[in-house]
Amino acid sequence: MLYGVCYYPEHWPKERWPIDAALMREAGVNVVRIAEFAWSKMEPRPGEYDWSWLDEIIALLEANGIEVVLGTPTATPPKWLMDRHPDLYMKDAQGHTRGFGNRRHYCYNHAEYRRLSADIVERMARRYGGHANVAAWQIDNEFGCTDTVRCYCDHCRQAFQRWLRNKYGEIGKLNEAWGTVFWSHIYNSWEEVVLPAYTVFPMHNPGLHLDYMRFASDAVAEYQQVQVDVLRRESPDKPITHNFMGYFAEVDAFRLAEPLDFASWDNYPNLHFDEKADPLNSAVQHDMTWGLKRQPFWVMEQQSGSPGGNFIFAMPKPGELRRWTYQAVAHGADAILYFRWRTCLFGAEQYWHGLLPHDGIPGRRYEEAKRTGEELQRLSGRWLGTGAGAEVAVIRSYDNEWAMDIQPQSFGHRYMAHFKQYCRYFYDRHIPVEIVSPDMPLGRYRLVVVPHDMLTHPASAAALHAYAAAGGTVVLDFRAGIKRPDNRMEERTIPGAYRDLLGLRVADYGSLRQGDTRPVTLVRGDTAAEGHGGGVWYDIVELEGAEAVAWYASDFFADTPAVTRHAYGSGTAYYMATEPTPALMDALMDRICEGAQVEPIAGIAAPPGVEIARRTNGEKDFLFVMNHDEHSATLALEEPLDELIQGVRHAGSVRIEAGGVHVYERASLRRD
Incomplete structure (x- = not known):
């Protein structure tokens, strides 16, 4: 299977790159994602391009047997671009401009930004689209992250009015659908229609508000399609994905996933204010990602250390990286990439910890990922491409x-x-x-x-x-x-x-x-x-x-x-x-x-705190048993089963350690 990390070579001196590549190879890494935030490195000034660093890192990774996923860099338009187009910044519901300083600081409905996005993607695709070491493309990064779907600028107002015209055809049909006679909101022209921005006791017409949410979601899908079209034309043999965010609901992920070859998502179990992560949340979001295409997916960002911006969330305990990884695989992931390779020394995510700490010296998390990768490479070929056989x-x-x-x-x-x-x-x-x-x-x-x-x-x-x-x-x-x-x-x-x-x-x-x-x-x-x-x-x-x-x-x-x-x-x-x-x-x-006549997965009984999931190819069932509890538990096996990780046959009562994982293989019991 594909097993890797998210890597930012532009954050580190070139002298470090060979060390990182060797450590990755030793850990069983065979794919990395790069470049999704690097527009200002690719095009440091308007029309001036520097691909040398990207050429060099792709070649170095290839020499170490590591493929790359190339991220299009459109989540982070450079400062020079924003200075040229100050109307590109999003506006919030109170009309305040949301300025430079973070990421995703652009409006999806800005026509010139769509053109500029297509241009940088086209240049990347022409250079790397046929490269043998490019495994896939990731479009942008986490559409809508940090409240960046619903914009209230003039570009969005005009685009919304066009969207409504296309939907309703006549202004009278819009008035009837929304019931604008209420509170004297009748519109006489498309140009009169407002966005559901700040108003007296902010409570807009529900029909207007829902259509605006639909429009904002559609705008993201249209913006993504601009890049999909370029990549299909310039790099037709490479699959395309985007990294979704599970529960996140501001974008209709089903529509966004339609033109993609496979879905991905970013899994951070400990990104919560409470200390204890609920394994249900990751399980549900894995299932959501499977459902986007009804096929195996990638975890493009798997938590590998403490997440953190200004505050630091819970550190994964020993064994949790391994268990989270197996949980993803159990629910249909055919690729896992940890975020991130090494914890950055600067910027807004210097407390967002990776497999390697700030000093770059491998430790507990690296060793755990290395062990997990060895297990998965040895076993995963049995179930790649399969699903759960859900009823x-x-x-x-x-x-x-x-x-x-x-x-x-x-x-x-x-x-x-x-x-x-x-x-x-x-x-x-x-x-x-x-x-x-x-x-x-x-x-x-x-x-x-x-x-x-x-x-x-x-x-x-x-x-x-x-x-x-x-x-x-x-x-x-x-x-x-x-x-x-x-x-x-x-x-x-x-x-x-x-x-x-x-x-x-x-x-x-x-x-x-x-x-x-x-x-x-x-x-x-x-x-x-x-x-x-x-x-x-x-x-x-x-x-x-x-x-x-x-x-x-x-x-x-x-x-x-x-x-x-x-x-x-x-x-x-x-x-x-x-x-x-x-x-x-x-x-x-x-x-x-x-x-x-819906039945639980048969063959294993487990106490609360132990999750059982299944992948099946119709001939073989693969049962993943994960103990999310802090205490060991006892499994009851209805028949002897082959445990694949340990390479032993289990029967009767079986102990699974706290945080432990077992994977069993048996003849399929799936019903037609």
């Missing part, structure tokens, strides 16, 4: 996440927190999932979960109806079907387009105070089991063919359904009218999965 899909909708960001409706509630409640259930039960777009064909799955399908697109609703009718099991939940795609409320009775699928109507509803819950029972009229409750929201449901499988047990809506089940065609549709507490979620989803 469960969880739909991620950027439209619905944006709409809920605009109007959360319940204090403290967020789309992604709700989304993760489902993911945690499957993670804890060792059930593989694919996180896919609303446009993904569903027939391959036994169970489809659709969190908060608030803005109901007719095609998506029709697909869910057809999926259930053909025998699938679908889970929808509160707020489903309440809005049209233009962010207007649906005139039909809730759940709107899903009323016949779910076999119910919502007669009334309400938001609960943050942290407040109501008890929910799985037996009508009984006392709710400990921990069984619903929070955030309550729908008061009237059944129209569905049956209740859980009931509220208090308040004025006591004894009404909290969760329902409806037979539809050959399949089943469930509705959660409230946000289940973790205990209730487990009880409900256990029943739902049993009915859908």
Whole structure:
């Protein structure tokens, strides 16, 4: 497999380069990413180019058997370029110019910057596009990082107006879609339309605000396409990627991934203010990245030391780099690059630690990466190119996440927190999932979960109806079907387009105070089991063919359904009218999965804190067992299995050390 680091040769004297290359080779590194922040080194002054340093480092790495991923340098336009185009700086929602001093200091809708970006990419591609040692291209770097998607400058206002004209055709159709008669917001021309910038009590028309979020995301995709087109023309044989950011939601990653050959993402498990990283977060974001193309992905930046700018986050403990790397591989990564090779001595990331410390002397983290690389090179050929064989899909909708960001409706509630409640259930039960777009064909799955399908697109609703009718099991939940795609409320009775699928109507509803819950029972009229409750929201449901499988047990809506089940065609549709507490979620989803014949990965039983993931090629299953706990644990094997890392056969009860990793191989049990 490809195993490497992110390297910045421009940060170090040339005398150091051969030392670094030799150390990389010794650690099993066979690929590095370079140049993504080096525009001012390539073009130090307008029209003056220096490729000598890049030629030299590529040749040196090639001599050491190390390929390169070339990053296009457009995330960091040089100061001379910004001085020539001061209107290129982004503006925030209050109209303040966001000036020079960091990175990503450009507006995606600046026509001249698109031309200049195409020019530098074309020059790079003509020079290196056919180079045998170039493995791939990475476009730009982390689109939208540090709040750089939504710009409020004049270029964006004019581009937004053009985008709206293309979408609606007539200004009257825009007024109808947004309901601009409210608060006397009727527009008479496209030029009158504003951006959702700072205003009195900043609360804009929800239709305008959602369309602006869509437009801003589309602008990023269009800007990326400028570079894709150049690379396809000048370097047609090299694959193209971009490094995504998992949970990050300001850009529709499904659209951004469409023209790419494979997806990548940047994984920093300890980039949190709390000391203990939750392994669920990386697992979910790996699955999100797999779902962008439904194929193996790269981790283009894997945390290798303490992240830090002005503050330093938690240092990876011994064994964590190895375990995080195996977790990525277990969820579908076919390449791992650590960020970064050596900790920089200067600049904004001098506390962002790499495999090597500031002094450049190999230590604990280097040795751990070296050991991990040796293991993976010995074993990974068995599972490269494979997936998990997931039978469960969880739909991620950027439209619905944006709409809920605009109007959360319940204090403290967020789309992604709700989304993760489902993911945690499957993670804890060792059930593989694919996180896919609303446009993904569903027939391959036994169970489809659709969190908060608030803005109901007719095609998506029709697909869910057809999926259930053909025998699938679908889970929808509160707020489903309440809005049209233009962010207007649906005139039909809730759940709107899903009323016949779910076999119910919502007669009334309400938001609960943050942290407040109501008890929910799985037996009508009984006392709710400990921990069984619903929070955030309550729908008061009237059944129209569905049956209740859980009931509220208090308040004025006591004894009404909290969760329902409806037979539809050959399949089943469930509705959660409230946000289940973790205990209730487990009880409900256990029943739902049993009915859908969705099963955990078979063959190994493990206690909490131990993750089990799978990759399969249809003939062989590869089971990855990772102990994220601080204590050793005992695995129960249903049959003897070959453990690949240690090269031994395990049977019965097996001890896995704290932070340990086992990889087992067996004949595939995947069902058709």
